Amino acid sequence: MSxxxxxxxxxxxxxxxxxxxxxxxxxxxxxxGAISSLLSAxxxxxxxxxxxxxxxxxxxxxxxxxxxxxxxxxLTWPTIQLRLxxxxxxxxxxxxxxxxxxxxxxxxxxxxxxLSGRLGVRMAVGLGAFPAPAPHTRPIRxxxxxxxxxxxxxxxxxxxxxxxxxxxxVWGALELAFGDAGITAVGLWxxxxxxxxxxxxxxASAALLDGLAAIAGLSVDSIxxxxxxxxxxxxxxxxxAKSAEHSQLVRQLxxxxxxxxxxxxDVGQIPTGDELAAELERYLRDERSEGGGETDxxx
Numbered sequence: 001m002s003x004x005x006x007x008x009x010x011x012x013x014x015x016x017x018x019x020x021x022x023x024x025x026x027x028x029x030x031x032x033g034a035i036s037s038l039l040s041a042x043x044x045x046x047x048x049x050x051x052x053x054x055x056x057x058x059x060x061x062x063x064x065x066x067x068x069x070x071x072x073x074x075l076t077w078p079t080i081q082l083r084l085x086x087x088x089x090x091x092x093x094x095x096x097x098x099x100x101x102x103x104x105x106x107x108x109x110x111x112x113x114x115l116s117g118r119l120g121v122r123m124a125v126g127l128g129a130f131p132a133p134a135p136h137t138r139p140i141r142x143x144x145x146x147x148x149x150x151x152x153x154x155x156x157x158x159x160x161x162x163x164x165x166x167x168x169x170v171w172g173a174l175e176l177a178f179g180d181a182g183i184t185a186v187g188l189w190x191x192x193x194x195x196x197x198x199x200x201x202x203x204a205s206a207a208l209l210d211g212l213a214a215i216a217g218l219s220v221d222s223i224x225x226x227x228x229x230x231x232x233x234x235x236x237x238x239x240x241a242k243s244a245e246h247s248q249l250v251r252q253l254x255x256x257x258x259x260x261x262x263x264x265x266d267v268g269q270i271p272t273g274d275e276l277a278a279e280l281e282r283y284l285r286d287e288r289s290e291g292g293g294e295t296d297x298x299x
Contacts, residue, residue: 003055003104003111004048004082012084015092016216017116017124021080023061023100024169027197030129030190030204035097037209037225044085044095048115052079055101055108082115089219094119100170109170113177123184123216126171129204132191135253136236140207145172145187147179153186157211186215193253196236203229 020035052058056078063075080098087093094116101108116124126145134141144157154160171187178185188211190204206225213220240246 002114003051003107004115005051006048006115007046009045009047009084012092012094012119014120014122015084015094016218017094017096017119017121018127018212019096019124019171019174020127021096021098021100021170024171025128025130027129027131027192028190028199028201028204030192030201030208031127033200033202033205033225034127034208034212035095037205037222038093038220039083039085039095039097041221042085042087044083046081047084047094047119048082050080050082050098050101050108050111052077055080055103056099057102060102061099082112087218087220091218093218094121105170105173109173109177112174113181113183116178116183117181121183123186124174124178125185125212125216126175126187127208127212128169128171128187129190129192129208131194131197133253134191134193134257135250136193136196136201136203136233137250137254138257140203141191142207142211143189143191145175145189147176147185149179149182150184150186153184153215156215157186157188188212188215196232200232201229202226202232205229 018035018038020031022032026032058078061078063077065075066073078099080096080101083095083097085093085095096112142158143160144154145160146154175185175187188208190207192201192204202225206222206229209220209222209225212218213222240250
């Protein structure tokens with residue numbers, strides 16, 4: 001028995017499936033900003049919903065109660081949805097959104113791949129962002145992951161040099177399952193400076209949209225995100241400029257990243273990156289506290 005329920009709607013024509021599930025690594029809310037931009041750009045229709053009772057830990061992701069003047073008017077339950085829309089040129093795009101499942105990953109993955117086959121998905125693209133020892137003064141670079149069947153796509157985005165074992169989100173399982181099913185799959189990962197990873201950093205979202213457009217041949221509008229990214233960089237510039245010590249640390253990150261060009265994860269290249277980032281993050285947190293509250297650098 002499947003974990004999803006199909007709803008009405010048209011049969012798409014060779015859509016791209018964009019996967020952006022909440023709950024895994026998303027530094028600077030890069031994937032969240034990218035998928036929000038995509039969903040708001042064009043109307044979408046509901047294609048399928050997944051069984052939240054079977055997949056989601058309700059205590060970890062509690063439903064939201066709407067209370068008006070003491071009256072509980074209803075709950076909004078966390079749900080995983082598959083939605084269908086189009087890009088600016090009219091090409092079909094499906095979106096798998098909502099919380100990452102807490103349970104039954106194997107069946108969830110199997111159902112998503114089966115449903116994708118029914119919809120004729122030609123390519124699946126996962127979106128994510130991770131903290132990296134990189135300065136905010138350099139363009140956001142992307143790293144790619146892909147199953148063996150789609151390995152030729154990785155150099156087009158960014159190769160992760162060397163070998164590394166890391167915990168996986170559900171996208172890692174989906175990626176392999178798509179490959180086994182003969183569906184092209186690739187994960188796009190934005191490298192977000194450590195010291196802004198806890199803030200909204202629209203440069204990461206813009207980079208993911210541009211990467212999606214390039215790899216999947218879609219027409220998407222990232223202008224608004226790039227504009228927000230410019231404003232965010234200026235604000236971080238102002239904060240960093242108040243300290244000669246931290247300005248020097250950013251310059252060191254610049255030198256390290258420039259020297260490691262071609263190594264998106266900088267594996268083994270920058271052993272002190274975490275220490276540098278921790279100092280900068282602490283500095284920025286102190287600046288926000290002195291300013292009377294937390295600053296959202298996206299505004």
